[in-house]
Amino acid sequence: MRLRSGVAVDLGTVNSLVHVRGRGVVLDEPSTIALYRHTDQPPLVGERAEELMRKEPVDIDVLHPLREGVITELDAAATMLQTFLRRARFRTSVLGPRAVICVPSGASFIERRALVAAASFHRPRLAVRLLDEPVAAAIGAGAEPQGTDGVLIVDVGGGTTEAAIVLGAHMVRVHSLRVGGNAMDEAIVQAVKAELGLHIGLRAAEHLKKSLGLTGGASGSAQVAGIDLARGTVREEQVRGPLVASALEHVVAPIIESVQELLWEMPPDLADGVIRRKVQLAGGGALLPGLASRLRDSTGVTTVVVEKPLRAVVRGAATMLEHHYELLPPM
Ligand SMILES: Nc1ncnc2c1ncn2[C@@H]1O[C@H](COP(=O)(O)OP(=O)(O)OP(=O)(O)O)[C@@H](O)[C@H]1O
Ligand SMILES: [Mg+2]
Structure with missing residues (x-):
């Protein structure tokens, strides 16, 4: 391990990425945590929780601890972040370990404090600096920090x-x-329900968004399955581009x-x-x-x-961690 360890984190609403000093981006997982309702089994985090969510088991609560970019479930977010740091094999060095954590620019003081608390949980020596996501994204896109x-x-x-x-x-x-993208998925679910009488899941809506988007994609339509609202049966439907474009x-x-x-x-x-x-x-x-x-x-x-x-945001955070940490103000 280097003398001074460091980590840069983009804790997103949908995806979390971790860059460890000297090793690059070592973790890229969904921001999801699954808690067992009736036992004290340790929670499942990231990819493993996301897998489980698809099966909708009744004895497990699957949470997204961030909403609209900010922490809404502090305990769950702290557990998720600490699990990601462990999984990324980030160890706090003896000499002042550092962290750069990205935060949406609209986050309040309390929301910022929550993020620092989640990162410093069990790691009291870790010096956490917050970086506004638009700045991180601009630097990740190649802008010079100075x-x-x-x-x-x-x-x-x-x-x-x-x-x-x-x-x-x-x-x-x-x-x-x-x-952002979640609202797009929800808008597609509503439009397919209203126009085709078909109840589709968010995953199917995301598929329509990615393949058709605003242009209708290469084929102009895409197939999804859902529940027919009138009959209560499973139905497959070819959804056309203009329906998705107008929902978006x-x-x-x-x-x-x-x-x-x-x-x-x-x-x-x-x-x-x-x-x-x-x-x-x-x-x-x-x-x-x-x-x-x-x-x-x-x-x-x-x-x-x-x-x-x-990866733009985590790239920018990594640049600040590795080369310009002193430009970031302490919280
Ligand atoms: N090819 C694509 N077309 C359209 N949307 C996409 C595509 N690939 C991914 N997305 C969407 O991007 C979103 C995730 O993006 P990203 O990882 O940048 O968000 P995040 O950083 O987790 O969220 P936030 O910054 O709001 O906290 C999801 O809604 C996903 O559906
Ligand atoms: Mg983001």
């Missing part, structure tokens, strides 16, 4: 969407929406609007750099078919999906 050019970053996650103008390691303007509109329209507003509010001196660097699209939602071109058409600014958009 750079002087503005970057417009849009991070569409599972529970939140954050659009921000970032300058170095600072946010200049930010718009935070508590909707409820979530995509506010995202586009918040980017447009951000451009209005942009300090004029940063305009040049922002336009040169293009709109950078990160988070899992960046992969939604048609979102980048829709953003480009509505804003008039070229939009690019950053490399491995699901």
Whole structure:
């Protein structure tokens, strides 16, 4: 082990990623925990909990301890995070161990404290610094932590969407929406129910979102199974692209609007750099078919999906941990 150990964490609503100093991203798992209801068996965490959730066992509670990017179940979140740190084989060194944990920019002081508490649980010597997710995403997309050019970053996650103008390691303007990929899945469930009389699960809705998105994908339709609401029987249905696109509109329209507003509010001196660097699209939602071109058409600014958009935030946090830790203020 190095003299000083360090860890960078993106504890997302849907996915958690852990980077350990000197070893890179060593863990990428769903932010899910399963608790046994009647026994004191240890909980299942991450991939194992997610597997179990699909089977819906009656004696187990499956939780997502974060909602809309912030911790809503402190004990469960602390257990999940500590399990991930152990699984990533992160050990606190004798010399001041460090952690950089990402947090949505809209998180309150109490929500931030909850995150620090979850990370320091059983690790009192760990020095935890919080990093706003839009800054992490911008640095993960290649911006310099001490750079002087503005970057417009849009991070569409599972529970939140954050659009921000970032300058170095600072946010200049930010718009935070508590909707993202999960809200898209829910909108598709509702639309399929209303239009086709079919009750589908969130997993099927996510499949429709990824394969059809705003454009209808390559084939223009996709098959899902669900429960026929009139007959109570299982039915398969070919769902067409326009149904999914119009359901997604409820979530995509506010995202586009918040980017447009951000451009209005942009300090004029940063305009040049922002336009040169293009709109950078990160988070899992960046992969939604048609979102980048829709953003480009509505804003008039070229939009690019950053490399491995699901990893942009943890990449940026890792850069701060390894090279610019002192730029981050203590909580
Ligand atoms: N190809 C794709 N098309 C559309 N959406 C996708 C695709 N791949 C992943 N997603 C969605 O991305 C979301 C997860 O993204 P991400 O891991 O960035 O979120 P998170 O960081 O956990 O959440 P948050 O930042 O809101 O706390 C999920 O809703 C998932 O369905
Ligand atoms: Mg995220």
